Amino acid sequence: MDDVIVAFAGTEDLKNDAEYVFIHAFAESLSEHGVNVVVHPSNTMGKESDRFDQTSQGLIAVNIGNGGALMKASKWASTLFLPFLTSDEASFDRMVAESKGLDRINEEASRLGLRVAGFAMRGGSLGLFNTEKPVSTIDDVADMRLRAQNGDQVTFMSAWGAKPTVVSWAETPNALQTGVAVGHYNPPSTVVAAGQVELLNYFTPMNAGPVPKVIMLSDDWYSMLSDEERTWVDDAVAHGVAVNRAWAVEQAPYFEQVIVDGGIEITPLEEGERAKFVEASRAVWDQIVPAEDAAFIAKFAD
Amino acid sequence: MQSIATFLTYLSTGIDRVLRLVALVGLVLMVGFIALQVVARYGFAAPPAWTEEAARYAMVWVGLLGAAISFKTGFDPRLVKLPVTLPRPVLALAALLRGSAVVVFLGPILFYCFYGPGMNPARSFLARNLHTTAETFDMPTIFVAITVPIFIIAIFIHGLAHCANALVPTQAPAKTPAKTPAERETNAPDHA
Amino acid sequence: MPFIPFLFLLATLLSGSAIAYFVGGATIVGFFTQDQARYLAALPQRAMSQLDVFAFLAMPLFILTGELMNRGGVTEALIRFSLSMLGRFKGGMAHVNILTSVFFAGISGSATADAAALGNTLVPEMERQGYSRDYAAAITAASSIIGPIIPPSIILIFYGALLNTSVVALFAAGVVPGLLLAAVLMVVNAILAHRHGHPGGKGSEIPPFWGSLFQALPALSLPVIILSGILFGFMTPAEAAGVASLAALAVGMFYGRLTLKDVHEALNRTVILSGAVFIILVAVATFGYLTSVEQLPRKLAEMIGEIGLDATGYMIVLNIIFLLAGMIMDVKAAVALLGPLLIPPAIALGVDPVHMGILVGFNLTVGLLTPPLGGVLLILSTVVDIGYWRLVRATLPFLVVELILLGVLIYVPAISLTLPRYLGLIN
Numbered sequence: 001m002d003d004v005i006v007a008f009a010g011t012e013d014l015k016n017d018a019e020y021v022f023i024h025a026f027a028e029s030l031s032e033h034g035v036n037v038v039v040h041p042s043n044t045m046g047k048e049s050d051r052f053d054q055t056s057q058g059l060i061a062v063n064i065g066n067g068g069a070l071m072k073a074s075k076w077a078s079t080l081f082l083p084f085l086t087s088d089e090a091s092f093d094r095m096v097a098e099s100k101g102l103d104r105i106n107e108e109a110s111r112l113g114l115r116v117a118g119f120a121m122r123g124g125s126l127g128l129f130n131t132e133k134p135v136s137t138i139d140d141v142a143d144m145r146l147r148a149q150n151g152d153q154v155t156f157m158s159a160w161g162a163k164p165t166v167v168s169w170a171e172t173p174n175a176l177q178t179g180v181a182v183g184h185y186n187p188p189s190t191v192v193a194a195g196q197v198e199l200l201n202y203f204t205p206m207n208a209g210p211v212p213k214v215i216m217l218s219d220d221w222y223s224m225l226s227d228e229e230r231t232w233v234d235d236a237v238a239h240g241v242a243v244n245r246a247w248a249v250e251q252a253p254y255f256e257q258v259i260v261d262g263g264i265e266i267t268p269l270e271e272g273e274r275a276k277f278v279e280a281s282r283a284v285w286d287q288i289v290p291a292e293d294a295a296f297i298a299k300f301a302d
Numbered sequence: 303m304q305s306i307a308t309f310l311t312y313l314s315t316g317i318d319r320v321l322r323l324v325a326l327v328g329l330v331l332m333v334g335f336i337a338l339q340v341v342a343r344y345g346f347a348a349p350p351a352w353t354e355e356a357a358r359y360a361m362v363w364v365g366l367l368g369a370a371i372s373f374k375t376g377f378d379p380r381l382v383k384l385p386v387t388l389p390r391p392v393l394a395l396a397a398l399l400r401g402s403a404v405v406v407f408l409g410p411i412l413f414y415c416f417y418g419p420g421m422n423p424a425r426s427f428l429a430r431n432l433h434t435t436a437e438t439f440d441m442p443t444i445f446v447a448i449t450v451p452i453f454i455i456a457i458f459i460h461g462l463a464h465c466a467n468a469l470v471p472t473q474a475p476a477k478t479p480a481k482t483p484a485e486r487e488t489n490a491p492d493h494a
Numbered sequence: 495m496p497f498i499p500f501l502f503l504l505a506t507l508l509s510g511s512a513i514a515y516f517v518g519g520a521t522i523v524g525f526f527t528q529d530q531a532r533y534l535a536a537l538p539q540r541a542m543s544q545l546d547v548f549a550f551l552a553m554p555l556f557i558l559t560g561e562l563m564n565r566g567g568v569t570e571a572l573i574r575f576s577l578s579m580l581g582r583f584k585g586g587m588a589h590v591n592i593l594t595s596v597f598f599a600g601i602s603g604s605a606t607a608d609a610a611a612l613g614n615t616l617v618p619e620m621e622r623q624g625y626s627r628d629y630a631a632a633i634t635a636a637s638s639i640i641g642p643i644i645p646p647s648i649i650l651i652f653y654g655a656l657l658n659t660s661v662v663a664l665f666a667a668g669v670v671p672g673l674l675l676a677a678v679l680m681v682v683n684a685i686l687a688h689r690h691g692h693p694g695g696k697g698s699e700i701p702p703f704w705g706s707l708f709q710a711l712p713a714l715s716l717p718v719i720i721l722s723g724i725l726f727g728f729m730t731p732a733e734a735a736g737v738a739s740l741a742a743l744a745v746g747m748f749y750g751r752l753t754l755k756d757v758h759e760a761l762n763r764t765v766i767l768s769g770a771v772f773i774i775l776v777a778v779a780t781f782g783y784l785t786s787v788e789q790l791p792r793k794l795a796e797m798i799g800e801i802g803l804d805a806t807g808y809m810i811v812l813n814i815i816f817l818l819a820g821m822i823m824d825v826k827a828a829v830a831l832l833g834p835l836l837i838p839p840a841i842a843l844g845v846d847p848v849h850m851g852i853l854v855g856f857n858l859t860v861g862l863l864t865p866p867l868g869g870v871l872l873i874l875s876t877v878v879d880i881g882y883w884r885l886v887r888a889t890l891p892f893l894v895v896e897l898i899l900l901g902v903l904i905y906v907p908a909i910s911l912t913l914p915r916y917l918g919l920i921n
């Protein structure tokens with residue numbers, strides 16, 4: 001079997017990079033069958049849209065992409081990324097399995113020669129970071145200028161009563177410095193990886209869901225494999241995902257410790273406040289995805 | 303030959319006019335989207351999410367069409383400017399080499415706009431962009447992707463028109479749009 | 495050894511091909527000779543996505559701002575204001591030249607734009623006052639490179655986007671080195687003015703300070719909008735560039751100088767300049783892709799690791815490479831081509847990426863003043879109508895001083911890093 005070309009955005013850091021934890025275990029598993037894996041880290045094969053496109057053409061065999069890139073090819077994929085759908089990795093995996101979510105995504109993604117094999121978890125659950133004040137109730141975010149990643153985030157942040165503003169991730173540190181935005185919606189692991197610990201002052205854990213990175217395989221590449229080789233790859237993906245999950249669970253407290261040590265105060269939500277965020281967010285699910293999809297996935301939500 | 307040269311010049315000039323107009327509109331839109339983004343952030347309750355992405359797409363239009371306009375104007379910076387006093391065969395060889403650089407660089411890119419893996423047009427760059435949509439608004443990215451073949455085809459036509467005119471030296475070339483002195487600058491002669 | 499692509503590069507370069515096309519063409523040949531031709535299929539996407547970068551938005555918008563400023567009388571108002579302050583000193587008009595470049599720097603991000611604009615307006619004025627054309631052109635060239643050091647700066651925007659470094663921190667880091675450069679040039683000018691008896695300002699037409707300040711107020715509002723907007727305020731660099739272009743339009747109309755035709759020409763020229771820049775970017779990205787497919791950055795990093803250079807040693811090597819690159823290459827092409835390849839190893843060795851950005855910017859802009867291909871020299875010798883090599887000789891004393899200053903900047907990172915640290919932009 002030829003060398004397997006793998007590309008991703010992060011660095012080859014087994015301690016902090018969730019995607020590389022998956023890739024490393026994936027490569028280890030394949031090496032048992034004498035298969036060599038060539039890793040292109042740090043966007044050297046191009047940014048999200050480029051790696052996505054090259055995977056679609058079979059130039060990259062395995063790409064770890066973000067949810068946004070996947071949604072460009074599969075509208076249905078947005079459904080799995082709705083806010084407050086699940087609270088942790090285990091319930092996300094259960095929801096994907098029970099809803100047969102991957103099949104629906106692959107139905108759409110196969111038009112572009114892609115096959116989503118699963119997800120690599122970033123570690124930890126989504127919450128709200130800000131520079132301004134401790135947030136422990138939904139009223140605290142009223143009129144807060146939050147950085148939104150995209151229109152979907154604008155929709156649910158508005159539903160919380162905040163004032164979202166779209167800022168690209170590259171500009172977010174500047175936006176936090178200058179007050180263009182005072183906070184954003186992410187897990188601690190992302191803030192640590194982006195080196196933003198010193199820029200932020202407060203973190204409110206919301207258990208709004210894990211952060212899945214998308215494991216995309218090239219259809220061209222996968223379908224050219226022999227049956228035996230395909231089993232190796234499937235096993236390697238399964239092994240990589242398992243190692244990633246164990247790492248994510250183990251690392252979540254570590255990332256929280258890093259942000260606390262870096263001077264970020266953790267301010268938990270008061271009794272009953274998470275329910276208000278859940279309610280406000282769920283009320284706009286059908287503005288983010290088609291109403292029937294929202295109703296469908298709600299059956300598998302926590 | 304004569305009529306081909308006239309036709310190509312006419313075509314090249316016309317394309318240049320259209321591209322200039324579109325690029326100009328793109329630039330104005332870019333400024334507009336960015337200004338709207340600033341105004342909306344401080345003025346509106348829920349600022350539109352699409353301004354940044356729209357401005358970026360307008361920039362792709364401006365940048366790639368601008369490349370074709372810059373080519374036509376002969377503005378692209380170069381390192382060597384050959385003296386016109388060189389023997390004719392040397393100059394002809396140089397022109398051939400300049401043309402080959404353009405074709406070798408842009409030819410494969412143009413080819414893969416229309417063909418995908420396994421020479422399949424259904425999986426070409428353009429076809430793939432029929433199936434992907436912008437992130438913040440509902441528009442297939444084909445409306446951005448289409449600039450890639452457009453700017454390359456425009457450059458090829460400009461180059462061909464220039465070659466054809468070089469082969470018909472007696473006839474004065476058809477009117478080209480008046481250039482401002484600033485545009486003429488140091489790199490006035492064409493590439494191909 | 496990639497002999498054939500290199501041969502193609504050399505042949506097309508010598509034939510007078512534009513930079514974008516011989517770099518791009520030779521790279522495509524390289525894909526074939528390195529047996530990586532299948533990756534050519536990714537190129538249409540890369541051509542599009544290479545331009546689809548938020549941080550790049552600032553570039554065409556700052557170019558537009560400069561175009562509107564020149565046509566709308568903003569540049570002229572800045573010159574008059576500088577003259578009112580410095581016209582009375584010996585060598586005063588040369589001081590004005592430097593100071594105008596400082597103001598210009600706060601608005602424009604490009605040395606060649608500064609050189610073209612001031613070469614057009616200030617050099618004839620200096621000659622009229624009795625300066626030699628050589629000296630007038632030389633001081634214009636030497637001070638034009640303040641432009642990309644003091645923010646905004648197209649080079650630093652580029653660096654920030656390509657190397658994932660905060661553009662705001664880079665901008666803050668450029669302020670002190672840029673002002674220092676201006677101060678050093680003024681000292682050199684004062685010495686030369688006294689030694690060679692340059693014209694002083696006694697009795698010559700010095701515009702009244704308050705009058706010209708009043709006249710320049712709208713023009714001065716432009717750098718204030720941009721700098722405060724980005725550094726302390728409420729806008730990203732791209733947004734500040736967009737607002738600045740609208741402000742330049744408004745100020746130009748306030749001065750009553752900007753016609754619809756001017757605006758049309760400014761837009762037109764911005765499109766052409768952006769196009770020329772972006773096609774170079776596409777070519778360079780194509781080359782960058784080949785180096786990635788071939789895993790060159792990794793190999794280079796491993797090689798440097800094997801040589802075992804320490805941070806200082808690597809920095810010296812790196813600075814020499816960038817200085818050489820600035821001499822022969824387009825500045826933006828040099829950053830795009832060499833930055834992602836050479837800078838990550840330096841950062842791994844503990845060099846601050848923001849400090850590195852200032853050094854790279856300074857290096858490359860000094861390269862604009864060195865033959866054979868110094869961009870500022872090429873443009874000025876055309877605009878001012880002076881022999882290329884004569885201009886090179888006249889600029890030499892300033893060049894030497896600037897190289898010494900570069901050495902100081904390398905060894906004293908605090909000059910660059912204190913302001914961004916104070917503003918809390920870096921640790």
Ligand code: NA
Nearest residue numbers: 599641644646
């Ligand atoms: Na500047």
Ligand code: NA
Nearest residue numbers: 591595634637
């Ligand atoms: Na100057």
